[in-house]
Amino acid sequence: MLARSAQGLYWMGRYLERAAHICRLLQMQVPALIDRPLEEIHAGWNLIYNSLKCLPPGGILNSPGEDFTLADAFTLAGDLTFEESNPNSIRSCLGDGRENARQMRHCITDVMWLNLNHEFLDFKSTDMTQVWRSAPEEFYVRTEQHLNEVFSLADMSMYRDAAWHFIQLGRSIECVQSGTALLAGTVATSRQVPDSVNRQIRIALRVFKASESYNRIHGHVINDSIALDMLVADRLLPGSLANHSAAVEDHILGIGPGHSEQCELVRRSAERLKEHIIPGWQKTPAKDRILAEIELESRMLNDRINLCHFSYDAD
Amino acid sequence: MDFGEYELSAEIYDEMFLSDGSVRKHCRLLKKILDELPGSEMRAIQEQVSRSFKDGGIVFTVYGKKEAQERIIPVDCIPRLLAAAEWQAISAGLEQRIRAINLFLDDIYNEGRILADGVVPPEIIHDCPQFRPNLRGFRPRRGVWVAVCGTDLIRTNDGFVVLEDNLRVPSGVSYMVANRAATKSNFRRLYRDCKVREVETYGQILLQTLSELAPENAMDPEIVVMTPGVFNSAFYEHMYLAREMGASLVEGRDLVVRNDHVYMRNVAGLKRVDVIYRRIDDDFLDPDAFRRDSLLGVPGIVDAAKKGNVSLVNAPGTGVADDKSVYSFIPDVIRYYLSEEPLIAGVQTWCCRRPEDLEYTLDNLADLVVKRVGGSGGYGMLIGPASTPGEREEYAREIRKDPADFISQPTLEFSRAPCLIDETPEPRHVDLRPFVLTGMETRIVPGAFCRVALERGNLVVNSSQGGGGKDLWVLSD
Numbered sequence: 001m002l003a004r005s006a007q008g009l010y011w012m013g014r015y016l017e018r019a020a021h022i023c024r025l026l027q028m029q030v031p032a033l034i035d036r037p038l039e040e041i042h043a044g045w046n047l048i049y050n051s052l053k054c055l056p057p058g059g060i061l062n063s064p065g066e067d068f069t070l071a072d073a074f075t076l077a078g079d080l081t082f083e084e085s086n087p088n089s090i091r092s093c094l095g096d097g098r099e100n101a102r103q104m105r106h107c108i109t110d111v112m113w114l115n116l117n118h119e120f121l122d123f124k125s126t127d128m129t130q131v132w133r134s135a136p137e138e139f140y141v142r143t144e145q146h147l148n149e150v151f152s153l154a155d156m157s158m159y160r161d162a163a164w165h166f167i168q169l170g171r172s173i174e175c176v177q178s179g180t181a182l183l184a185g186t187v188a189t190s191r192q193v194p195d196s197v198n199r200q201i202r203i204a205l206r207v208f209k210a211s212e213s214y215n216r217i218h219g220h221v222i223n224d225s226i227a228l229d230m231l232v233a234d235r236l237l238p239g240s241l242a243n244h245s246a247a248v249e250d251h252i253l254g255i256g257p258g259h260s261e262q263c264e265l266v267r268r269s270a271e272r273l274k275e276h277i278i279p280g281w282q283k284t285p286a287k288d289r290i291l292a293e294i295e296l297e298s299r300m301l302n303d304r305i306n307l308c309h310f311s312y313d314a315d
Numbered sequence: 316m317d318f319g320e321y322e323l324s325a326e327i328y329d330e331m332f333l334s335d336g337s338v339r340k341h342c343r344l345l346k347k348i349l350d351e352l353p354g355s356e357m358r359a360i361q362e363q364v365s366r367s368f369k370d371g372g373i374v375f376t377v378y379g380k381k382e383a384q385e386r387i388i389p390v391d392c393i394p395r396l397l398a399a400a401e402w403q404a405i406s407a408g409l410e411q412r413i414r415a416i417n418l419f420l421d422d423i424y425n426e427g428r429i430l431a432d433g434v435v436p437p438e439i440i441h442d443c444p445q446f447r448p449n450l451r452g453f454r455p456r457r458g459v460w461v462a463v464c465g466t467d468l469i470r471t472n473d474g475f476v477v478l479e480d481n482l483r484v485p486s487g488v489s490y491m492v493a494n495r496a497a498t499k500s501n502f503r504r505l506y507r508d509c510k511v512r513e514v515e516t517y518g519q520i521l522l523q524t525l526s527e528l529a530p531e532n533a534m535d536p537e538i539v540v541m542t543p544g545v546f547n548s549a550f551y552e553h554m555y556l557a558r559e560m561g562a563s564l565v566e567g568r569d570l571v572v573r574n575d576h577v578y579m580r581n582v583a584g585l586k587r588v589d590v591i592y593r594r595i596d597d598d599f600l601d602p603d604a605f606r607r608d609s610l611l612g613v614p615g616i617v618d619a620a621k622k623g624n625v626s627l628v629n630a631p632g633t634g635v636a637d638d639k640s641v642y643s644f645i646p647d648v649i650r651y652y653l654s655e656e657p658l659i660a661g662v663q664t665w666c667c668r669r670p671e672d673l674e675y676t677l678d679n680l681a682d683l684v685v686k687r688v689g690g691s692g693g694y695g696m697l698i699g700p701a702s703t704p705g706e707r708e709e710y711a712r713e714i715r716k717d718p719a720d721f722i723s724q725p726t727l728e729f730s731r732a733p734c735l736i737d738e739t740p741e742p743r744h745v746d747l748r749p750f751v752l753t754g755m756e757t758r759i760v761p762g763a764f765c766r767v768a769l770e771r772g773n774l775v776v777n778s779s780q781g782g783g784g785k786d787l788w789v790l791s792d
Contacts, residue, residue: 001582002563003580004580006582102554105558106558114370117371117372257583259582259583259584309583314571
């Protein structure tokens with residue numbers, strides 16, 4: 001498969017997954033505006049911006065205050081939803097994912113393209129005022145569902161060759177990175193504001209789509225440590241870091257050997273990523289340190305995939 | 316839909332009606348259906364057709380701001396019909412024309428007999444910027460210089476006429492197929508009853524043609540489509556063709572030349588390429604052979620082709636044969652190589668490089684269409700009857716500065732076909748661009764990209780000038 005096409009598909013997977021992740025974050029944050037204390041709302045925005053590694057408009061978040069926290073929410077949600085100058089808005093990620101799909105349209109299936117293009121055109125024709133008018137969280141649920149449909153259509157309609165594996169690899173690495181960043185933010189916040197830890201874990205469970213599984217397996221009382229273990233290391237939970245890192249390894253195997261000696265480094269890096277999670281997570285008491293290592297390894301893996309498959313030296 | 320106000324003229328051929336108002340035989344079924352459909356329903360069909368282009372991302376891309384501006388080509392939903400016999404005559408004429416053009420290109424880059432025999436003045440060839448002296452002695456596989464040709468035809472009261480041959484990187488074929496998909500799903504019964512010949516096989520036929528042109532030792536040839544990139548306005552078409560053929564869509568940066576062979580950068584390393592269907596102009600193809608400042612091309616690719624290690628389709632250097640000065644000699648080219656009379660006429664052309672033609676052109680500017688020899692896309696031409704005295708004066712100054720850069724032709728009243736304008740049928744000028752594929756044999760998909768000048772009275776059909784498209788149905792019998 002052409003290296004540039006593979007790169008386009010890989011980034012298509014990453015951008016669309018990132019858009020879906022931001023949808024999930026806003027699905028949690030927006031309903032909080034109805035009934036949560038201002039401090040909690042403030043902490044929520046902080047967590048979102050920190051985990052996305054970007055700054056809110058204006059550079060800093062105002063301290064919680066009755067006058068502006070709720071009013072700011074419109075601006076902040078708008079920034080994360082429609083702002084084209086913010087590379088971490090849903091609009092930017094959806095646009096970039098769709099642009100990659102457009103350029104690599106000959107490598108994906110018609111149904112995928114039509115669905116994605118339709119979603120993009122619909123999204124583009126909407127604005128924040130329309131979203132805010134009633135039940136804005138439903139807008140984010142719907143958008144995430146449409147993005148998931150594109151991925152389902154890929155599963156349903158694409159041949160399991162390198163093209164499919166590169167899309168899935170991009171998704172899986174994005175899931176590891178965004179999930180790790182969210183959990184690192186959760187751990188950090190819980191250290192700064194110990195009272196908020198349970199609330200933060202609940203949010204993480206919901207972003208990982210793990211609340212129902214947790215309740216079924218462990219009951220309705222959220223134990224912070226058990227919940228974190230589940231989100232990181234439980235292979236039976238589809239959204240866990242363990243599951244995504246295993247998928248990373250599977251897709252690297254599916255793609256097959258690359259061009260240079262980087263190929264071996266990719267394989268080893270994927271292996272290390274998995275080991276950081278199982279058994280690394282359980283063995284390491286300093287959870288923030290192990291999360292930082294997972295994040296670093298996933299970034300190195302991304303760079304090595306690039307050098308191995310996309311931008312290698314032809315000489 | 317009411318045709319009561321539909322305007323007919325004895326001077327202008329109408330694709331649906333005879334000048335007495337009666338319906339042409341092969342259009343009767345279509346006319347009956349259109350009569351039965353209310354204007355509002357036609358408008359709904361029109362909207363559906365346009366929406367299918369938008370949803371499908373069948374667009375021209377215009378870049379400039381942060382994000383691409385994607386524009387759909389305006390599409391008219393009423394198909395234009397061609398009777399089987401009409402198509403047969405067109406096909407025969409096009410096949411004859413491309414046969415002669417390929418012989419002509421092979422000759423001028425090799426023996427040059429036609430020049431030595433004085434049929435075509437050598438200076439016209441050698442002064443043409445599209446003539447590539449560094450290709451002298453080159454012979455592409457099977458002698459096929461032009462494997463993909465898009466010839467623009469118009470119809471007058473005297474029959475079909477070739478307006479120009481597009482021999483470099485003709486585009487529009489994806490619109491032919493997209494128009495078909497959109498139109499036939501909205502006129503299902505009519506389509507079946509009309510027994511329309513299919514155009515959807517174009518991708519397969521192109522693949523077969525390209526395979527036939529692979530280097531001799533390539534058993535299972537690796538075929539790629541080469542695009543200038545996503546910034547090119549025809550990028551959709553490049554992507555479409557790659558997908559139809561299951562080929563890789565490469566840019567110059569994806570290719571490297573090693574030991575006079577071309578390779579593409581795959582995820583698992585370099586892979587040899589046998590046939591490149593290049594949709595990039597000669598100038599930018601190879602900085603070693605043509606424009607040195609080209610960042611889009613691949614250094615050494617032309618040498619690889621000259622050594623027979625890769626087939627470039629179309630071959631470089633073909634632009635000399637669709638130069639507007641050379642165009643007027645094509646009938647002589649046909650007679651010279653084939654000893655046949657041209658089956659499709661050309662438009663009478665005055666080459667301003669000849670003093671008597673220059674004088675005639677300047678004396679008759681108000682009645683002529685004047686074009687720059689290297690112009691395309693409808694840009695930079697003067698349509699005499701639609702021009703002001705001031706515009707003609709200015710244009711005359713330009714012609715006098717460099718007469719060899721201009722040709723002139725009579726203003727032809729070419730045919731019109733009914734188009735849906737605000738729920739009402741109105742006549743608009745149309746041309747057609749069939750695509751002629753030549754490998755071991757010549758194959759023509761029975762259809763064409765039919766272009767429409769959507770503004771009332773306008774004669775310019777180019778999409779870059781606001782023209783649109785419509786589906787063209789070639790009937791089986």
